[in-house]
Amino acid sequence: MHNQETDLQATSVRWVTVEKCAELVGWSKDAINSLRVKGKIRMDVHWIKRNGRIFIDMAAFQQWIGTGR
Numbered sequence: 864m865h866n867q868e869t870d871l872q873a874t875s876v877r878w879v880t881v882e883k884c885a886e887l888v889g890w891s892k893d894a895i896n897s898l899r900v901k902g903k904i905r906m907d908v909h910w911i912k913r914n915g916r917i918f919i920d921m922a923a924f925q926q927w928i929g930t931g932r
Contacts, residue, residue: 877922878911884919888928895919903927 885892898904899917906912909923926932 878918879921881917
């Protein structure tokens with residue numbers, strides 16, 4: 864579900880796990896991981912890997928959703 868409350872949460876925290884990103888935007892974890900693997904969202908622009916975990920930059924991801932870049 865996507866509503867004003869999740870919009871506020873997404874903008875107040877910049878880096879989130881793939882799981883949290885999926886929850887916030889209403890997509891599956893697999894869909895987000897597929898974007899990563901296919902290079903649609905780029906490492907060090909839209910996501911990073913730290914201590915073995917993937918983190919999504921919500922500001923960059925939201926921009927990608929809006930513009931495709």
